[in-house]
Amino acid sequence: MNLLRYYLRKVFTVLRNEVLVLPSRIVVLLFFLSMLLIPLVVDDPYFIRILVLTSIFAIFAASWDLLSGFTGQINFGHALFFGVGAYGSAIMNQHGLPHWATIPLGALVAVAAGLVVGVPCLRLRGTYLALTTLAFPIILLGIVFAFPGLTGGELGISGLTRLSTSRTVTYYIVVVIMLLSCAAMWKITDSKIGIIFHAIREDELAVKAAGINTTLYKLLAFCLSGFFAGIAGGLYAHFMRIAGPSTLEVQMSFQVVIYSVFGGIATIWGPVGAVFILVPLMEFFRLWPEFRTLMFAFVVILILLYMPGGLLPWIRNKVEEECPRCKIRNLVTRRVCRVCAADMR
Amino acid sequence: MKTVRSLIIISLVCVLALAVGVPAWGKDTIKIGVIGPMQFVQGKGHWNGAVMAMEEINAAGGVNVGGKKMKIELVQADSNEFLNVTDATNAMELLMTRHRVDFVVGGFRTEAVLAMQDIAMEYEKIFFGAGAAHPELCLRVAQDYDTYKYFFRAAPFNSNFLVRTSFLHLQFVAGILKSQLDLPNIKVAIVAEKAMWADPMVTASEGVIPKFGMEVAGVWRPSPVATDVTAELSAIQRSGAHVIFTIFSSSVGIPFARQAGELKIPAVQVGINVEAQKDGFWEATQGQGNYIFTLNTYARGVEQTELTLPFVNKYVERFGETPTYTADTYSAIRYSLVPAIENAGTLDSDKLVEVIRDQVVKTPTGTIKYMKDEQGRYLHELTWGPGYLLGLGVQWQDGKMAGVWPNKWKAAPEAPEITYKGIVDYKIPPWVVEAYKK
Numbered sequence: 001m002n003l004l005r006y007y008l009r010k011v012f013t014v015l016r017n018e019v020l021v022l023p024s025r026i027v028v029l030l031f032f033l034s035m036l037l038i039p040l041v042v043d044d045p046y047f048i049r050i051l052v053l054t055s056i057f058a059i060f061a062a063s064w065d066l067l068s069g070f071t072g073q074i075n076f077g078h079a080l081f082f083g084v085g086a087y088g089s090a091i092m093n094q095h096g097l098p099h100w101a102t103i104p105l106g107a108l109v110a111v112a113a114g115l116v117v118g119v120p121c122l123r124l125r126g127t128y129l130a131l132t133t134l135a136f137p138i139i140l141l142g143i144v145f146a147f148p149g150l151t152g153g154e155l156g157i158s159g160l161t162r163l164s165t166s167r168t169v170t171y172y173i174v175v176v177i178m179l180l181s182c183a184a185m186w187k188i189t190d191s192k193i194g195i196i197f198h199a200i201r202e203d204e205l206a207v208k209a210a211g212i213n214t215t216l217y218k219l220l221a222f223c224l225s226g227f228f229a230g231i232a233g234g235l236y237a238h239f240m241r242i243a244g245p246s247t248l249e250v251q252m253s254f255q256v257v258i259y260s261v262f263g264g265i266a267t268i269w270g271p272v273g274a275v276f277i278l279v280p281l282m283e284f285f286r287l288w289p290e291f292r293t294l295m296f297a298f299v300v301i302l303i304l305l306y307m308p309g310g311l312l313p314w315i316r317n318k319v320e321e322e323c324p325r326c327k328i329r330n331l332v333t334r335r336v337c338r339v340c341a342a343d344m345r
Numbered sequence: 346m347k348t349v350r351s352l353i354i355i356s357l358v359c360v361l362a363l364a365v366g367v368p369a370w371g372k373d374t375i376k377i378g379v380i381g382p383m384q385f386v387q388g389k390g391h392w393n394g395a396v397m398a399m400e401e402i403n404a405a406g407g408v409n410v411g412g413k414k415m416k417i418e419l420v421q422a423d424s425n426e427f428l429n430v431t432d433a434t435n436a437m438e439l440l441m442t443r444h445r446v447d448f449v450v451g452g453f454r455t456e457a458v459l460a461m462q463d464i465a466m467e468y469e470k471i472f473f474g475a476g477a478a479h480p481e482l483c484l485r486v487a488q489d490y491d492t493y494k495y496f497f498r499a500a501p502f503n504s505n506f507l508v509r510t511s512f513l514h515l516q517f518v519a520g521i522l523k524s525q526l527d528l529p530n531i532k533v534a535i536v537a538e539k540a541m542w543a544d545p546m547v548t549a550s551e552g553v554i555p556k557f558g559m560e561v562a563g564v565w566r567p568s569p570v571a572t573d574v575t576a577e578l579s580a581i582q583r584s585g586a587h588v589i590f591t592i593f594s595s596s597v598g599i600p601f602a603r604q605a606g607e608l609k610i611p612a613v614q615v616g617i618n619v620e621a622q623k624d625g626f627w628e629a630t631q632g633q634g635n636y637i638f639t640l641n642t643y644a645r646g647v648e649q650t651e652l653t654l655p656f657v658n659k660y661v662e663r664f665g666e667t668p669t670y671t672a673d674t675y676s677a678i679r680y681s682l683v684p685a686i687e688n689a690g691t692l693d694s695d696k697l698v699e700v701i702r703d704q705v706v707k708t709p710t711g712t713i714k715y716m717k718d719e720q721g722r723y724l725h726e727l728t729w730g731p732g733y734l735l736g737l738g739v740q741w742q743d744g745k746m747a748g749v750w751p752n753k754w755k756a757a758p759e760a761p762e763i764t765y766k767g768i769v770d771y772k773i774p775p776w777v778v779e780a781y782k783k
Contacts, residue, residue: 053435240460
């Protein structure tokens with residue numbers, strides 16, 4: 001009982017001193033809570049479906065950010081991991097494995113794909129790396145068509161088992177995995193590994209000079225990113241009940257880049273927020289089907305024109321500012337820093 | 346005062362009850378969802394066909410459902426399936442849950458239709474597929490009837506039959522060349538766009554053509570979006586091919602036809618050229634696409650059944666173009682769904698499935714009868730063959746798309762000849778005649 005009381009007090013303290021002091025953290029808390037509570041108040045299967053797909057793409061977008069945003073390994077073929085996760089899960093499911101096993105196993109296959117891509121790409125940087133990665137899902141697409149007996153060819157593998165027969169349970173499975181995955185990715189970027197990822201992006205030579213094996217860390221970034229993208233792919237395959245060539249299409253790779261750039265790269269929460277804005281927005285644009293893509297493009301271009309760092313960092317910078325002394329973020333209205341009491345003016 | 350207030354409250358409750366209750370007992374329309382890539386010609390065909398069916402049925406007073414006349418209401422859903430399969434499934438879910446449609450017609454890309462099929466089946470709504478030709482869609486019906494029984498193919502007949510029909514066209518043209526130009530040994534150049542879907546067709550062609558007593562002169566695989574194919578055409582000319590068997594679904598069909606016409610390649614073209622199925626082909630090839638032969642569903646002036654011309658003429662008048670096979674949403678609604686509803690006297694999907702699967706109906710493209718597989722299981726697959734659906738062979742003749750096949754075609758040596766009304770003779774291009782006439 002005392003232990004429970006201790007933990008409750010600790011949670012309350014963290015909430016009061018760390019979360020409720022910053023609008024961005026309040027928004028994240030509200031996001032977590034609302035995602036968990038939505039099915040209790042909304043019963044619309046279409047709305048739930050959109051949220052499920054949005055959550056899947058949120059994992060996918062955040063995984064791109066982990067690799068390309070944080071480590072600077074620009075990947076224009078991220079659909080490879082998604083597709084490998086989807087096909088991996090589908091093939092195993094076809095052979096009788098249940099989805100709770102196929103999704104993590106599919107993600108592990110995507111990790112292997114991360115190694116396959118990562119190793120030859122280690123020597124490449126910038127544009128060369130981006131263009132090389134672009135080729136990998138196209139190569140895999142060729143393999144998919146070359147072995148229709150295994151992959152289903154142009155049809156893909158259909159008739160996969162559902163995540164659950166209940167839409168609400170499916171929602172909770174996907175949303176909980178999304179929240180945990182995104183939290184894990186955010187935690188990774190906030191850890192020592194994340195700092196090294198950051199440093200590799202900024203100045204790889206300096207990191208090497210510090211005695212850090214950058215090759216290992218870049219491979220680690222490819223594998224971690226592949227794992228989370230693979231999880232997204234597996235969830236997608238089981239939710240859609242099909243893993244087809246569309247999971248490997250170039251459009252899928254570019255979509256994730258758009259989400260990340262729109263939301264703000266090297267943040268994790270930026271791409272997640274962007275997906276939760278852009279996917280429902282695209283659905284809303286169904287009201288004007290002829291102009292749907294045009295309106296989507298207009299919104300993206302407008303945001304990038306006026307907020308080149310991404311929409312969400314721009315909003316955050318409007319309501320919060322960094323302390324010039326201790327670099328801790330404070331509400332923009334504060335006169336002194338909440339931690340070091342430095343003058344914020 | 347108290348009485349007045351009570352009266353107001355009672356009235357408000359009554360109004361509210363009416364407002365909520367009317368949709369339940371006052372439903373006087375049958376909602377049909379039309380799903381397809383609406384920004385593309387295929388989706389426009391889906392929509393146009395459905396609109397024509399709705400207009401005709403509603404003008405005639407609506408559908409008689411167990412003694413009650415109900416009008417048809419269409420709901421359009423853009424599946425965007427060429428670009429995004431997820432979008433297609435969202436559109437289907439939207440039809441099912443927001444618009445609460447009673448039936449769905451449409452779909453084009455097989456991968457998307459498979460995913461959409463699952464959603465429609467989950468809601469137990471009858472879905473007429475009018476675009477995807479892959480047999481898998483109907484195999485699912487046979488394999489898991491309880492789940493997939495609500496799916497019916499409306500158009501086209503499945504891809505195995507499409508290939509079979511193309512080979513019949515090849516034999517037909519080769520026969521004419523043999524008899525008119527006295528060519529004993531016909532050489533065939535197989536030209537297929539470099540796309541995955543064409544691979545099995547190329548393999549099949551290489552295997553089957555020698556069995557028809559012809560020789561394969563070679564296989565050429567231009568890019569689906571090639572704009573210059575003169576190298577391939579020169580090589581084909583050098584190979585001595587008399588016939589070019591085309592397998593094109595993309596834009597390469599236009600430069601291939603145009604440049605072959607410009608170079609006066611002494612070989613006739615037959616097979617599948619999707620661009621040549623469109624009314625704009627003549628302009629796109631600047632008239633050089635003359636004599637190109639392709640598989641098609643409709644041609645102006647050709648009568649597969651007595652229903653064809655009224656449909657085609659009205660469609661042309663209404664939309665300014667010849668219908669494509671995705672416009673067979675018209676037949677699905679007008680001739681398959683509505684008669685079934687009137688016979689069953691209900692909108693209940695399970696009861697309607699039992700009627701539709703066994704009904705034989707005449708449509709503008711032929712007679713529709715749903716097949717069973719070898720084990721006697723319901724497939725909900727269109728029957729191909731004489732008396733049912735055959736498709737057409739069309740040839741561009743001086744700016745017009747003319748129907749040229751079936752023309753005195755026999756399914757078997759002892760079978761009766763089949764020639765549709767409006768079919769004209771196939772014409773060998775004059776430069777081919779000049780090249781080979783002895």
